[in-house]
Structure formats: structure tokens, C-alpha cells
Amino acid sequence: MRHRPLRFAAAFTALALVASACGSDRKATEPSSAATTPPSAAATTTSPAATTPGSATATSGGAATTTPATATTAPAPAVAMFGDAPWPCGPAKSPNTDSGSEKGVTAASVSIATGDDAGYAGSPGLNHQTTDAVKALVAECNDLGGINGRKITLNYFDAALFNVGPAIQGACDGNNFFLVGEGWAFDSNQEEIRLGCGLPAVPTYSVSAAFAHGKDMFQGVPNPSDETPAAIFAQTSQLLPDAVKKVGVLVGNYSATQETRDKFVSVAPAFGWGFSETTLEYNIAGETDWTPIVKQLKDAGATAVAWSGSCLPNLQLFAQTAKANGLDVPIITDVNHYEARCAAANTDGALDNVYMRSAFIPFEEADATKATKDYLDLIAKRGGDVAQLGAQATSSFLLWATAASQCGPALTRACTLSNLGKIHEWTGHGLHAKTDPGGNHPPACGLVLRMQGTNYVRAAPTKRGTFDCKPEWVAKVSGTPALAAALLDANRISQQFAAK
Numbered sequence: 283m284r285h286r287p288l289r290f291a292a293a294f295t296a297l298a299l300v301a302s303a304c305g306s307d308r309k310a311t312e313p314s315s316a317a318t319t320p321p322s323a324a325a326t327t328t329s330p331a332a333t334t335p336g337s338a339t340a341t342s343g344g345a346a347t348t349t350p351a352t353a354t355t356a357p358a359p360a361v362a363m364f365g366d367a368p369w370p371c372g373p374a375k376s377p378n379t380d381s382g383s384e385k386g387v388t389a390a391s392v393s394i395a396t397g398d399d400a401g402y403a404g405s406p407g408l409n410h411q412t413t414d415a416v417k418a419l420v421a422e423c424n425d426l427g428g429i430n431g432r433k434i435t436l437n438y439f440d441a442a443l444f445n446v447g448p449a450i451q452g453a454c455d456g457n458n459f460f461l462v463g464e465g466w467a468f469d470s471n472q473e474e475i476r477l478g479c480g481l482p483a484v485p486t487y488s489v490s491a492a493f494a495h496g497k498d499m500f501q502g503v504p505n506p507s508d509e510t511p512a513a514i515f516a517q518t519s520q521l522l523p524d525a526v527k528k529v530g531v532l533v534g535n536y537s538a539t540q541e542t543r544d545k546f547v548s549v550a551p552a553f554g555w556g557f558s559e560t561t562l563e564y565n566i567a568g569e570t571d572w573t574p575i576v577k578q579l580k581d582a583g584a585t586a587v588a589w590s591g592s593c594l595p596n597l598q599l600f601a602q603t604a605k606a607n608g609l610d611v612p613i614i615t616d617v618n619h620y621e622a623r624c625a626a627a628n629t630d631g632a633l634d635n636v637y638m639r640s641a642f643i644p645f646e647e648a649d650a651t652k653a654t655k656d657y658l659d660l661i662a663k664r665g666g667d668v669a670q671l672g673a674q675a676t677s678s679f680l681l682w683a684t685a686a687s688q689c690g691p692a693l694t695r696a697c698t699l700s701n702l703g704k705i706h707e708w709t710g711h712g713l714h715a716k717t718d719p720g721g722n723h724p725p726a727c728g729l730v731l732r733m734q735g736t737n738y739v740r741a742a743p744t745k746r747g748t749f750d751c752k753p754e755w756v757a758k759v760s761g762t763p764a765l766a767a768a769l770l771d772a773n774r775i776s777q778q779f780a781a782k
Contacts, residue, residue: 362426364660365653365711370683371423374431379691386459387693392428392686393435394420395453395481397464401442404567409465412486412675413438414666415657416463419679421664429686432693439464446471454479459695461485462682463675467538469493473779482695484682484702486675489538491768495776498695500702500719502677502710503641507765508774510545512757513728513750514639515553517742518614521637521730522586525612526550528558530584532575532591532600534566537764539590542616544762546588552757558582568596572603580609589615593624593633601632612637617670617731620644625736636733641715641725642673643747644738650747653712677710681719715749722774727751 362369378389386393400410420436428434437456439449450472453461461483466472470490476483477497484501488494491507518526531546533539540563547560559582564575579587587604589597601613613633617640628634645668648655657676661668685701686693706720715727727749730741743750759765769777 363652364656364680365651365713366709367711369423369426370680370687371426371428372430372687373427374691376691378431378693380432380693384459384694386457387432390432391435392432392693393437393456393458394460394462394682395437395439395456395458395464396462397439397441397449397453397466399441399443399465399467401440402444404443408443409467409671411667411669411672412463412465414661414668415672415675416679418660418664418666419463419676419683422660423683429683429693430690441466441468443467447475450475450481454481459693460682460686460698463679465671465675470537473776477779480695482699484678486671486678489541491541491764492776492778495722495768495770495774497775497780498699500681500699500705500722502681502708502719503674503714503717504719504722504724506722506724506774507541507545507762507768508759508770509724509756510549510759511639511641511724511726511728512549512553512755513641513726513752514614514730515550515555515757516752516755517639517728517730517750518586518612518637519554521741522612523554525586526554526614527556528583528585529555529588529614530559530562530579530582530586531557531588532562532564532579533589534591534596535563536566539566541762541764542590543588544764545759548759548762549757550588558584564591564596564600566591569599572600573607575600576604576607576609579604580607584609584611586612586614589613591615593619593621594627597636598624598627598633601636602630605632611635614638617642619733620670620731620738625733625738628733628736631735633733634735637741638731638733639728640670640731641728641749642670642713644731644740646738647746651712653710656711657713673710673713677708677713680711681705681708715751724756726753726755728755 380387380389382388396413396416398410398413399408402408417436420434424433437458439452441449446466446468449466454475458481461481463486465486467489469488470492473492473496482498488501488505493499494505494507531543533543547557559579562575562578591597597619613636615636615638617638619636619638620640643651643654645654645658648658657673658668661672686698688701689697703720706718708717708719709715715725717725729743729749731738732741767778771777
């Protein structure tokens with residue numbers, strides 16, 4: 283398999299917010315080891331022994347702690363398993379009663395839509411790993427029998443970054459039951475059309491507040507605008523207590539990165555952060571000279587930088603310029619910087635002080651969680667590229683398939699949506715820390731990775747296969763422009779594009 287970098291910042295917002303409610307369905311069965319290698323094809327071809335998932339985290343009244351579960355040897359399952367739960371796919375247990383009146387559904391088939399921004403000329407293949415995952419999951423699900431015997435037809439729509447309107451219109455017009463696993467960076471541009479045609483969605487990620495709180499929208503790893511995972515702030519306050527006192531914020535001049543900044547500024551001070559500068563922005567297409575920005579950060583007395591954007595080339599060029607000009611401080615960022623080419627490019631060590639947050643177990647620790655290995659094996663079997671977004675798409679597909687399969691012989695949107703709303707504990711079968719899709723709440727668990735040379739190192743917690751967790755690490759956000767524009771009602775549903 284190939285690994286391609288996430289070269290645009292648009293989708294990383296969802297990636298970054300991927301930790302979840304306290305506790306996790308994982309266990310560490312290997313000795314503690316901090317060093318990992320970046321994601322590579324080798325990571326998908328190894329065959330570590332499968333382990334039985336178990337609780338890998340615990341919390342106390344003070345600092346969060348991690349507690350490995352006791353390793354056990356499980357008997358071979360009687361049904362097909364993905365991670366720690368059965369596949370939500372199989373033949374019909376009794377004849378289906380679908381009349382054909384439900385859009386996209388017959389007694390023998392169900393049609394869903396997905397999509398990405400792979401056709402964007404500025405970054406060909408952008409976020410194609412989400413579609414790679416959905417295609418592989420559909421193929422495997424159909425081989426297992428489909429959704430209660432209904433074979434899945436998958437329709438793909440490429441928004442090419444700026445063509446979200448035609449993509450969503452095509453999905454609306456194409457007799458699709460649901461959007462599943464799609465990820466469009468400018469998803470606010472879809473909402474008026476999506477709501478108008480009544481198309482429900484279980485996306486890989488959401489970017490805009492309007493879609494993150496959209497009607498009939500659920501996702502495996504929620505990214506609401508009124509809450510944010512705060513583990514990274516607490517963990518870096520422990521790891522870097524002096525550095526986080528005067529953090530300079532630097533983001534791209536783009537709505538997704540700006541919203542991430544606004545959340546940081548709103549929430550981080552409660553966890554020990556202070557800010558020296560919060561208004562700096564760089565050209566998302568890149569700067570011809572990063573020196574003036576570095577000088578502004580130095581003049582502001584920044585002791586760390588909170589970065590929102592892409593790794594290559596922007597972060598690398600900024601970090602190289604910063605070190606050359608005497609600004610050698612920690613850079614705190616998101617999990618989109620966990621990818622093979624980012625680490626491989628760090629031959630000069632300019633990125634050695636980059637810390638990134640995550641709520642997915644790293645691919646190199648597939649021996650610590652069966653679901654991660656199952657994801658890697660599935661992509662290897664069906665072809666495609668692995669990426670953190672692909673694992674996130676997998677979680678959302680499994681969420682949709684679980685809710686749909688529970689409807690039994692009569693599959694409807696109303697039944698599926700009702701089932702989705704009842705799912706309040708979700709790990710993607712063990713892919714990530716626990717989330718609350720039904721309540722649209724982000725995670726309260728997280729881990730921090732640090733880049734060192736061409737490797738990634740666990741910074742917190744250091745035990746393989748674990749997260750740090752505390753309930754208060756789901757932090758409330760208030761006063762941000764995106765949240766105000768979303769016009770949330772009493773149920774936290776956006777009314778921004780509601781019919782007037």
C-alpha cells in the first residue's frame with residue numbers, strides 16, 4: 283500500500299478531535315515502548331497476535347492514569363468479527379419486507395453515497411483514503427451478506443474541494459438512502475441542499491459548525507462546535523509546564539483552521555495555557571518567506587506555538603525558519619501530522635519538537651488493539667491507502683451499518699436515525715477511544731505523539747495501547763464566531779440553513 287500525506291488543512295479538524303469519553307476498549311499486551319515508526323506499508327503487512335480488547339484506561343481524582351488490562355486468550359469467534367465486535371453485516375434472518383417506497387432501499391439492496399475531495403488539482407487524491415476505506419468495507423460487508431441480506435450499492439461523488447454543491451446535489455438526485463463516510467472540506471456549502479432533499483449523513487468528519495450540528499447527522503467521532511476535547515491542553519501542561527504559559531497561535535487563513543484556533547483560545551486557559559499572540563495567520567497556499575511571521579512570534583515572547591495547518595511543506599518550512607532564527611520552541615498541533623511523509627521529511631530534525639494529539643491507537647501499535655490490525659488488513663486485502671482518516675471513515679461506516687442492521691426486515695431512514703440517536707458509547711469496534719455519537723459529544727480521552735527524527739514517540743501516556751482520560755476533558759466552548767453563526771436550538775441542532 284501507499285501512504286500519501288494530507289496536504290491540505292481542511293480535513294484535519296475532524297481528525298484532531300478523535301479522542302473520547304473516559305475509558306477504552308483496548309489493552310496493551312506488549313512491554314511498554316515509547317518509540318514508534320511512522321505509518322508505512324510495512325505496518326500493514328505484519329501479523330501480530332490478536333488480543334482480546336479490554337479496558338486500557340482509568341482515571342483518578344487527580345492526574346489521569348493508565349491501567350493495562352489483563353491479557354487473555356480468546357477462543358476463535360463463531361461469527362465474523364471486526365475488532366472487538368461482530369461485523370454488522372450478514373444474510374437476512376427472515377425475509378425482508380421492504381416495499382421499495384423507502385428511497386434507496388429494496389428487499390435485496392440498499393444504495394448509499396460517499397465522497398471526498400480527491401479531484402482537487404492543488405492536491406490530487408486529497409483525502410482519498412476515506413473512500414478507499416468505505417469501498418473496502420462495502421465489499422467486505424457484501425461478501426458477508428450485506429445489511430440483513432441487502433447488498434450495498436456505493437455511489438461516489440468527488441467534490442474536488444470547491445464543488446460541494448454539485449456533489450451533494452448528485453447524491454440527493456441519485457436515489458441514495460444515506461451519505462456514509464464522505465468527507466468534504468467545505469461541508470457548509472452542502473447543508474442547504476442536503477437538508478432540502480432530506481438526505482441523512484454519517485460522515486467521516488465534519489468541518490463547519492452548521493454540519494457538525496446538522497439535522498439527521500451522526501458521526502463515529504463527533505466534532506461539535508460547542509465542545510472540544512481538552513486532553514491535549516492538560517497533557518501538554520504536564521509535559522511542557524513552562525512552554526505553554528505564553529503560546530503563540532499560528533493558523534492558516536481558512537475557516538477550518540480559524541475555528542480550531544478559536545476553540546483553543548476559548549478552552550485552553552482553563553487547563554494552564556496562556557497566550558502571547560492569537561491573531562497570526564499564514565497563507566494556506568504557503569508563504570514565500572516565513573521570517574516575518576517568526577519575528578512576530580519572537581517579539582511577542584512566544585514560548586510555544588499552537589499550529590493549525592498541514593505538515594508539508596508549510597509546517598516544515600516554518601519550523602526550519604524558526605530554528606534558523608532562534609525560535610526553537612515546542613509546536614503543538616493535530617493528528618493530521620501523523621503520516622509517513624511528514625516524518626520521513628524530518629531528516630534535519632526541524633520537526634523534532636512537534637507534539638500532536640490523537641484518540642486513535644497508532645498504526646504501529648496494531649498488536650495492542652485488534653481493530654487497528656483489522657483495518658490495516660482490510661485495506662491490504664481490498665487495495666487502497668491507509669491513513670488516520672481512513673480509520674475514522676471505518677468507524678463511521680460501522681456506526682451506520684450497526685444502526686441500519688438493527689432495523690431488521692424493514693429498513694427505513696427513520697428507524698436508522700432513531701437507532702443512531704441511541705448509541706452513546708462507541709469505539710468503532712475498538713479503533714478509537716469512546717465517543718458519544720447519539721449525543722454529539724467529543725472524547726474525553728487522548729494521547730500525545732511527538733516527532734523525533736523520522737519516528738513518532740509516545741509522549742503521554744507512554745504505555746502502548748492506552749489513553750489518558752478524565753471526564754472534564756470534554757470542554758465547553760463559547761463565544762466563537764462559528765458557533766454563533768450555527769444558530770443552535772435547544773437540542774444543539776443548527777438552524778443556520780433551516781427552511782425559513
